[in-house]
Amino acid sequence: IIHGGIKHNAGLNLKRNKASKYIPGWTKKDSEGAWLYSQKVVDCVAARITSKIFAKITGVFLIIHGGIKHNAGLNLKRNKASKYIPGWTKKDSEGAWLYSQ
Numbered sequence: 001i002i003h004g005g006i007k008h009n010a011g012l013n014l015k016r017n018k019a020s021k022y023i024p025g026w027t028k029k030d031s032e033g034a035w036l037y038s039q040k041v042v043d044c045v046a047a048r049i050t051s052k053i054f055a056k057i058t059g060v061f062l063i064i065h066g067g068i069k070h071n072a073g074l075n076l077k078r079n080k081a082s083k084y085i086p087g088w089t090k091k092d093s094e095g096a097w098l099y100s101q
């Protein structure tokens with residue numbers, strides 16, 4: 001969002017604890033400390049949304065208002081660069097995105 005000549009990110013900015021790299025209570029780890037992930041289809045059924053909507057809101061989702069682009073996505077993944085946020089998203093061996101539980 002551009003306000004007062006300054007560009008602001010309208011997406012959710014997730015601040016993580018530097019030591020643990022995750023937000024306590026938001027993501028889960030198993031008893032050995034490994035991140036727990038699930039496939040998109042599991043999360044879509046739980047949220048009662050389509051996989052396309054889920055993919056959009058977890059990535060970059062641009063809304064254009066008044067000629068200005070606003071990012072309303074969560075920025076949890078970037079497909080073009082295959083970048084992810086540890087503890088939130090990752091790609092499996094076949095290239096499919098997995099999401100933290």
